[in-house]
Amino acid sequence: MKISILVVALTLTACSGTAEPSITPEISTPVNEEVTAPESENEQKPEASRPSSENFDLMTGEGNPSHTATLQQGEGFSLYVFEKFAFDAAKGRLFLSSHPEYYVDIEKLPANYDLAQLATAGKKELDPFGKVSDYSGELVEHPLGFAELYLQSSGGEGIHDYIVWKSEPGDAFLFRLRNPKGEEASDFAGPVLVSLSTVLSDSK
Numbered sequence: 147m148k149i150s151i152l153v154v155a156l157t158l159t160a161c162s163g164t165a166e167p168s169i170t171p172e173i174s175t176p177v178n179e180e181v182t183a184p185e186s187e188n189e190q191k192p193e194a195s196r197p198s199s200e201n202f203d204l205m206t207g208e209g210n211p212s213h214t215a216t217l218q219q220g221e222g223f224s225l226y227v228f229e230k231f232a233f234d235a236a237k238g239r240l241f242l243s244s245h246p247e248y249y250v251d252i253e254k255l256p257a258n259y260d261l262a263q264l265a266t267a268g269k270k271e272l273d274p275f276g277k278v279s280d281y282s283g284e285l286v287e288h289p290l291g292f293a294e295l296y297l298q299s300s301g302g303e304g305i306h307d308y309i310v311w312k313s314e315p316g317d318a319f320l321f322r323l324r325n326p327k328g329e330e331a332s333d334f335a336g337p338v339l340v341s342l343s344t345v346l347s348d349s350k
Contacts, residue, residue: 195349200226202340215341222254223319226344228337240341247326248334250307252345255318261294261310264320268297268308271322276301289343294318303327317347 201212215226218233225240227233232243241249272278281296295310304326312318321342325331 196224196346202226204336204340220252223252223345223347225252225341225346227341230333231337231341240338242330242334245330248324248330250321250323250338250342252342253320254347255310255320259318264310265295265297268295272297272299272306272308275299275303275306289339291343304331311342313346315347319345
């Protein structure tokens with residue numbers, strides 16, 4: 147199964163009170179190179195009945211090349227991970243293999259989560275990194291599509307996101323994303339958002 151998804155940068159711009167994505171990042175992942183990630187001692191075999199790998203079209207300035215992502219198992223959820231990325235199941239952390247300072251922490255939320263409390267906690271968490279912007283709601287041409295809560299702080303250290311998102315079956319997750327300023331920012335931004343859009347809770 148081939149899935150086409152438009153990749154956008156993490157930095158969003160507010161226009162007329164609505165969330166708009168910024169310029170599409172250029173992804174430098176090799177074209178049509180399929181890699182089967184070796185299993186390490188720390189990796190867990192995915193329990194969900196999902197294909198072990200999927201192809202995704204990542205739109206870049208050079209075209210729309212297809213890239214293979216492999217299924218990885220976290221604590222109570224699974225997701226697809228691209229080459230150049232690694233996933234620490236114990237921590238729920240997805241990061242660039244060569245630059246682990248680029249990462250996103252994934253947390254499955256309980257069914258009775260309090261969105262107002264999360265919004266307060268998110269603003270407090272992001273405040274030290276710069277002005278906090280709120281892009282909650284519909285995300286135009288964004289892999290996540292919609293976010294109940296999307297807070298972003300942008301400053302000298304880069305971009306920090308605090309996102310509450312629901313998968314299609316209705317399970318909620320909290321994403322804490324850190325994208326420092328640097329040459330690797332675009333390599334991280336596009337694929338990581340696509341990976342987050344594939345997060346699913348394990349079958350009951």
